[in-house]
Amino acid sequence: MEKVWTDYQAENKQRFLDELLELLRIPSVSAKSEHKQDMIKCAEAIKNRLIEAGADNVKLYETAGHPVVYGEKLIDPSLPTVLVYGHYDVQPPEPLELWNSGPFDPVIKDGKIFARGSCDDKGQMYMHVKAFETMMKTNTLKSNIKFCIEGEEEVGSPNLGTFVREQKALLKSDCVLISDSSMISLETPSLEAGLRGLSYIEVEVTGPNRDLHSGVYGGAVANPITILAKMIASLHDENNHISIPGFYDDVQEASKEERAMLAEAPFDEEEYKTDLGVKELWGDKGYSTIERTGIRPTLELNGIWGGYTGEGAKTVLPSKAYAKISARLVPNQKSDKITDLLIRHIEKIAPPYVTVKASLHHGGEPYVTPIDSKAYQAASKAIEETFGKKPIPQRGGGSIPICSLFEQELGTKVVLMGFGLDSDNLHSPNEKFDLANFYKGIETIPYFHKYFAEM
Amino acid sequence: MEKVWTDYQAENKQRFLDELLELLRIPSVSAKSEHKQDMIKCAEAIKNRLIEAGADNVKLYETAGHPVVYGEKLIDPSLPTVLVYGHYDVQPPEPLELWNSGPFDPVIKDGKIFARGSCDDKGQMYMHVKAFETMMKTNTLKSNIKFCIEGEEEVGSPNLGTFVREQKALLKSDCVLISDSSMISLETPSLEAGLRGLSYIEVEVTGPNRDLHSGVYGGAVANPITILAKMIASLHDENNHISIPGFYDDVQEASKEERAMLAEAPFDEEEYKTDLGVKELWGDKGYSTIERTGIRPTLELNGIWGGYTGEGAKTVLPSKAYAKISARLVPNQKSDKITDLLIRHIEKIAPPYVTVKASLHHGGEPYVTPIDSKAYQAASKAIEETFGKKPIPQRGGGSIPICSLFEQELGTKVVLMGFGLDSDNLHSPNEKFDLANFYKGIETIPYFHKYFAEM
Secondary structure (H helix, E strand, O other), rough: OOOHHHHHHHHHHHHEEEEEHHHHHOOOOOOOOHHHHHHHHHHHHHHHHHHHOOOEEEEEEOOOOOOEEEEEEHHHOOOOOOEEEOOOOOOOOOHHHHHHOOOOOOEEOOEEEEOOOOOOHHHHHHHHHHHHOOOOOOOOOOOEEEEEEEEHHHOOOOOOOHHHHHHHHHHHEEEEEOOOOOOOOOOOOOOEEEEOOOEEEEEEEOOOOOOOOOOOHHHHHHHHHHHHHHHOOOEEEOOOOEEOOOOOOOOOOOOHHHOOOHHOOOOOHHHHHHOOOOOOOOOOOOOHHHHHHHOOOEEEEEEEEOOOOOOOOOOOEOOEEEEEEEEEEOOOHHHHHHHHHHHHHHHHHOOOOOEEEEEEEEEEEEOOOOOOOHHHHHHHHHHHHHHOOOOEEEEOOOOOOOHHHHHHHHHOEEEEEEOOEEHHHOOOOOOEEEHHHHHHHHHHHHHHHHHHHOO | OOEEEEEEEEEEEEEEEEOOOOHHHHOOOOOHHHHHHHHHHHHHHHHHHHHHHHOOOEEEEEOOOOOOEEEOOOOOOOEEEEEEEEEEOOOOOOHHHHHOOOOOOOOEEEOEEEEEOOOOOOHHHHHHHHHHHHHHOOOOOOOOOEEEOOOHHHOOOHHHHHHHHHHHHOOOOEEEEOOOOOEOOOOOOOEEEEEEEEEEEEEEEEEEOOOOOOOOOOOOOOOOOHHHHHHHOOOOOOOOOOOOOOOOOOOOOOOOOHHHHHHOOOOHHHHHHHHHHHOOOOOOOOHHHHHHHHOOOEEEEEEEHHHHOOOOOOEOOOOOEEEEEEEEEEOOOOOHHHHHHHHHHHHHHHOOEEEEEEEEEEOOOOOOOOOOOHHHHHHHHHHHHHHOOOOOOOOOOOOOOHHHHHHHHHOOOOOEOOOOEEEHOOOOOOOOOOOOOOHHHHHHHHHHHHHHHOO
């Protein structure tokens, strides 16, 4: 069976890549309303690729936001069904001036595809489309398969919940397979055994009711930037613990055994620092870097702005200052509860000189995939088959809030078989995806379906 | 003599205004290189207006930046000479979305001219051109007069020093008259007896060498926004004193008498708060609001930015965060010394997780005009003549760094006879200048020349 796959993929290698590049040229930025037409164009393109690969009932499902692409191949009701989830939307490309080539003008350099979405998630999502094509064209599909490719992951999937609840029958499946995360390296494959949750809020601090001249009013009226800075500064203590009362209340501390297992992953702190260009690491005292990015909750500033930010100098005392703040959550923290805690805390510490508004952007629950589940085992075997090594189980730092949505609404476990790398510059300028990882993914996915069907 | 002035001004009232509106339509933003041609256009317009008014030797003097407009009328070497200084450049108009009408599309509403530069300083500078025209056309000029109108005041006059040093003979005069400040109101006229100095710096904090995914790296590497916030938060203590060692060392505390005099100015704290829309005022403990904006040094955040600042949410841990910070200085603080202190302090408090660069934007010295000087006395008498009240001496919060430059290089005292109001939204959206103030200025200025010549 393997040879037919390998042969087919070798013959169609260049076309697989060309088709991906075509998708990457569409600026499907879900956060910006100006890209509404690009979103539809991208969804249509995926619909057409699924039809060409042999899927049935391929259709765009309208939502209150961007459409969901659905397609399926149901070969035998007695066989298990795998629901493949992915997303065709991408993060905004800004800051544009830091890209070495256009974010929507993909370039292949040193064996890597540089473009927004190359890894997150168009490249990884498309591996599934091409793996499906491989199985269809070689007549080797051994499980039922369904595709659910959404367009709002990067803005927190605000409409996926409604879609999933309304389409439970359509999406009925035995596991959900997602490639939207990373592994350590091709030499040291790994598999996500969990992800952090998210609470993302925006804070607006208002001082005076208009921008003022900092000479005329400076010193006599609270500057919202200074106040916002004081508020932000108070959110971490001297040990870099989050100093919001109640924040850690529900954190399920990892067991000694789990921490020992995490410590086994190869990790070179010097290499990590060199790669990031920092002299010293920073983080929650008493925890290792791997623990800080996996099993510990965090509070990060994702953006800040206020006053004059252009070229040159302007002596303004601004009316407003803003920040985007997000917390990563671990089991058993609840996104709603933490969001509420954050908002109430921010409002509480606001001094009387200013008015503060804090509001939710989006959230998602932390998620753990049991390593003894069928889906995890099938993914582990598939990777072992093509990489020659059993993958190391990991706890990822990112968040895919839809994991708990699928579990809750469909009763199915999610397996996160990611083929990206931490160095792929996700959400950053010069996002890339290694060609080797793209092809390795296409090669590995058919084994997942085979092993899952056999379990 | 007065009647010929009043008659002439009444007849030409509308033309004076139309000419000012023409000037306001030129977007002469000195901070932005894209406006280089607009700067020249504006300088040429002023040159032509001076020629039409009857000035001699009118000429644009090139500098390393934007040109200086010079013109003169020397009627008698035995009479005193007044050097009128003003500037034709304006602050950047951003944020544009907060303007009710275009910043360079002047609108008259409720007796006010709304436009960038209407008050600061095109409107006030142009009062001098029209007062000069009045005296020329009515044959009543009683002093020699020179104009020096520069184009770089809003970026810290980087090339005026060289110009003044090279043109000492050209600029030789007995006093420098400037209208680039404000008075309390038309009902309660006031006159600046001093101004604060300025040190304006920009800070760049670099964490990791690229923008990172806040899920993958969050919690393990220092976030430059968080670090910058902690640094900013440390700059003021719980009494809102500036907590930079040495910052207050050279401050010449105001005398009991001066503080008593300042306390005489009419000031209603409730009205001030209502106007600004704040529930509580903020400032240096132990000082009144008038003292905080006049005789006390300040440290203000003029801008901050970093990470994702657009619509929606982006889970980025940014590489860089920036702030624009300025200090207002009082006698005897020195701008260079404080700038150096600020930069060294910022670099010193930077933790080892980040790299910090702090650099000078521009600076200027604090300035005091003795109220017993001839120039101050002439201005006081002129205002009393047209307002019917002796003006209250004030210490202004803003900075006009060129005051000490003129005193140092030309040996002449500067008098700051401003006709703006604190509510004119200088450097802010919807900058305005009351028509009544514009015309009152044109009416008052000839008296200054008359009284100064008689002293």
